[in-house]
Amino acid sequence: MSILVDDDTRVVVQGITGGEGKFHTGQMEAYGTNVVAGAVPGKGGQEVDGIPVYDTVDEAVREEDADASVVFVPPAFAGDAVFEALDTDLDLVVAITEGIPTQDMAKVNKRLSEVDTRLIGPNCPGIITPGEAKLGILPGNIFADGNVGLVSRSGTLTYQVVDNLTARGIGQTTAIGIGGDPIIGTDFVDALSLFEADDETDAVVMCGEIGGEDEEEAANFIDEHMETPVAGFIAGRTAPPGKRMGHAGAIVSGSGTGTAESKINALNDAGVPVGDTPEEVADNIESFL
């Protein structure tokens, strides 16, 4: 049914008093997410739509027994906010913020290797277990409960592919947007191994894009460790070399690594069909079920 989050997950929202934090807390609650607290320095003692706000994540965890956080903190302070979350023994931290300096994320990445907390993001839409809970900004209404896992580097591409799946009655166990930055917490291999271990996930969609070598590493992992069938999609086939296509991570180096072609070839070699269109991805998933 789910990996990582469900309707028992007790969520603290970091940055709950900001515009996005407030709006999406409402959206998350409306979807059924159990938001138990907010954390904003200097705003302790306030309430946001009946949710108690604490000055620190530590207080929120102690008082409300939270086990996950969602970070809606502006980029200048987001690295610090993630550090704070990582120091409180939460199971899961989901960082939505776009534009965190890369060197801040390198420090966060170092700390991650020292703690048991899982980080999703940053610069990601979050995670959703349809019908139970969402942590992030994904539009809940397009998802449906089912047996397909989804992991993606791009938020809007996630929505597109889910829309193609749901339209033909294929629901999802959990969808994870891992984010488009060069340094992220949970990566493809992490997410794929969770889906592989989940009895209720019968097939997985993996949406990648140009830049980096994460998809190539994922292809190796699928080849060596996965029984669950995977269908792929790679965005950026038409991207010219040397240009940054939106995401900090989405740049094709001049030397040929990180291209759509190298990723598609790696996935094909691992037995993963890569669709030319999101509709073809849905066709491929349908053929697995």
Add this chain to the structure above:
Amino acid sequence: MKLHEYQAKDIFADAGIPVPESQLATSVDEAVDAAESIGYPVAIKAQVHVGGRGKAGGIKIASDEDEARQYADEILGMDLKGYTVEQVLVEAGVDFTDELYVGVTMDRGEGEPVAMVSTQGGVNIEEVAEENPDAIAREHVDPAFGLHPYQARKAVYDAGVDRSVARDVSSILTTLYDLYEERDASDIEVNPVMITSDGDVVAADAVMNIDDDALFRQSELAEMEDETYEDELEKKAGEYGFDYVRLDGNVGIIGNGAGLVMTTLDLVDYYGGKPANFLDIGGGAKAERVTNALDMVFSDENVDAVVFNIFGGITRGDEVAKGINEALESFDEIPKKVVVRLAGTNAEEGMEILNTDLVEVEETLEDAVQRAVENAQEASQ
């Protein structure tokens, strides 16, 4: 954000890295005066944000006044890969015996910085990395501690640098790392570090790129940005704050989210069209931003038709629809056909607001792209 060589060298010199004497010049006379005061030979180097300046004729060595005048005249005003050269750095020539590469960048696979040294400097280091990766000594850096001096020494020894200059080269590397961290660089490189015939080391080139996401705390560097763009449209995109890349096709593309916009480009290509641009309006865009996006794409004379593809998450369909209406209602006659596809957050509200007399609407991504490709083909005939 990229710094020019002369800007990076100023920063390096302030930090104690030895650089050759140099002066910036914006005219031939200034360049000749600079060369005279520095003394020949001098290197005359175009200051533009283009790789491979030397091969493209943007760097020349002048050994007397006539050559200085001739080369300054050739380089100033020349077109280097789309950029006009408006300033040159006139720099003392260095009598060298060896050329090294020294640099720091982010290893995204490892998620940590990496310091690098190679004795194969003065050439395209990317080619060295590809063909002979062992020729580059690498030390990964724990970002919590920074580059330890012993690591810098180890990289220098591992690279096989002559031990008589090992101390000086490792000092350059530790200083580069400190600058990398303090200034939020994404890359910082010297290629080459020259070992002079007197046994000194000198940074004969300087590359320093800054993480755009960190400019909020690097205001001094942000002010050094050279806002010369390849063309007017890219300049406009910079002013509007869009992620924009101009391409050579005729189907204008606007969407939200890099992955979805790239996918839209790919589908235009898949259905037989050619994308004219990548334009991501970003997350949470309000009406004005949408209006600006249409203005951008309409300003591109190569565009024959437009596809507007929005899948709202944090972006709301009603805001997008308002922006499209506002932009299109300002025209007596809409310059190019626009196909709109709205899905996700508040898409239904958006569809109610959208003035469908002005645009074509398609429900699916595939249909919208095919329609736009057809429109472009008709318009270009």
